[in-house]
Amino acid sequence: MTLNEYQKKRHFGVTPEPSGKASDHEDKDSNLIYVIQKHRATNLHYDFRLEWHGTLLSWAIPKGPSLDPSVKRLAMQVEDHPIDYANFEGVIPEGEYGGGTVMVWDKGTWEPEVEEVDAALQKGDLKFTLHGKKLKGSWVLVRTRGYGRSSDRSWLLIKHRDQFASTRDVNEDARSVISKRLLADIASEGGGDVAKAATGDPSSKSTTPKRSARPKRAAATAKRRKRAT
Numbered sequence: 488m489t490l491n492e493y494q495k496k497r498h499f500g501v502t503p504e505p506s507g508k509a510s511d512h513e514d515k516d517s518n519l520i521y522v523i524q525k526h527r528a529t530n531l532h533y534d535f536r537l538e539w540h541g542t543l544l545s546w547a548i549p550k551g552p553s554l555d556p557s558v559k560r561l562a563m564q565v566e567d568h569p570i571d572y573a574n575f576e577g578v579i580p581e582g583e584y585g586g587g588t589v590m591v592w593d594k595g596t597w598e599p600e601v602e603e604v605d606a607a608l609q610k611g612d613l614k615f616t617l618h619g620k621k622l623k624g625s626w627v628l629v630r631t632r633g634y635g636r637s638s639d640r641s642w643l644l645i646k647h648r649d650q651f652a653s654t655r656d657v658n659e660d661a662r663s664v665i666s667k668r669l670l671a672d673i674a675s676e677g678g679g680d681v682a683k684a685a686t687g688d689p690s691s692k693s694t695t696p697k698r699s700a701r702p703k704r705a706a707a708t709a710k711r712r713k714r715a716t
């Protein structure tokens with residue numbers, strides 16, 4: 488695993504993203520980081536990351552994860568990211584690689600359900616358990632036949648049947664797990680494009696959770712949205 492591709496794509500004088508080093512800390516048995524970053528870039532997607540060999544293996548999931556075992560979500564493998572990236576929430580300047588707003592949508596740890604993770608990755612069939620705030624229980628990433636040149640990078644993320652499986656749309660749970668902010672809040676506080684970020688948040692009609700608990704922020708967000716449209 489190498490961070491060359493990650494570093495080549497970014498200008499660290501411009502983007503606030505971590506420049507990163509491959510970490511020499513490796514813990515095969517416990518406390519492997521799992522994180523999903525919701526990213527309103529050119530297109531909205533969810534970046535799914537698993538710590539392995541001192542970096543974060545990364546997949547971009549256009550539709551986000553589904554708790555429904557009958558639903559398979561396309562996950563395009565992208566370049567490995569540095570471990571530090573797991574805490575990155577903020578604004579990547581427009582014109583830079585991945586320009587837009589990034590939210591830590593879910594975070595926790597993961598455990599492989601197989602003995603040989605490298606062999607499972609090679610084979611294209613990795614079973615694992617997530618201990619996140621939003622995603623829990625057993626999942627699988629399976630490599631699939633994609634289209635054209637990206638064929639070896641196409642995987643599917645699928646929930647296994649267990650007590651955490653559900654037909655509830657987990658993507659409606661749209662706030663950051665580290666700051667409780669919506670994308671529009673993060674963009675606003677980070678000097679980003681609030682109107683663009685807000686298109687990745689649920690529409691104001693469906694934003695019922697936490698409104699009563701955070702009246703100020705909800706009102707401010709609504710105001711900003713109004714201005715933006």
Ligand code: MN
Pocket residue numbers: 526528532534547585
């Ligand atoms: Mn991304």
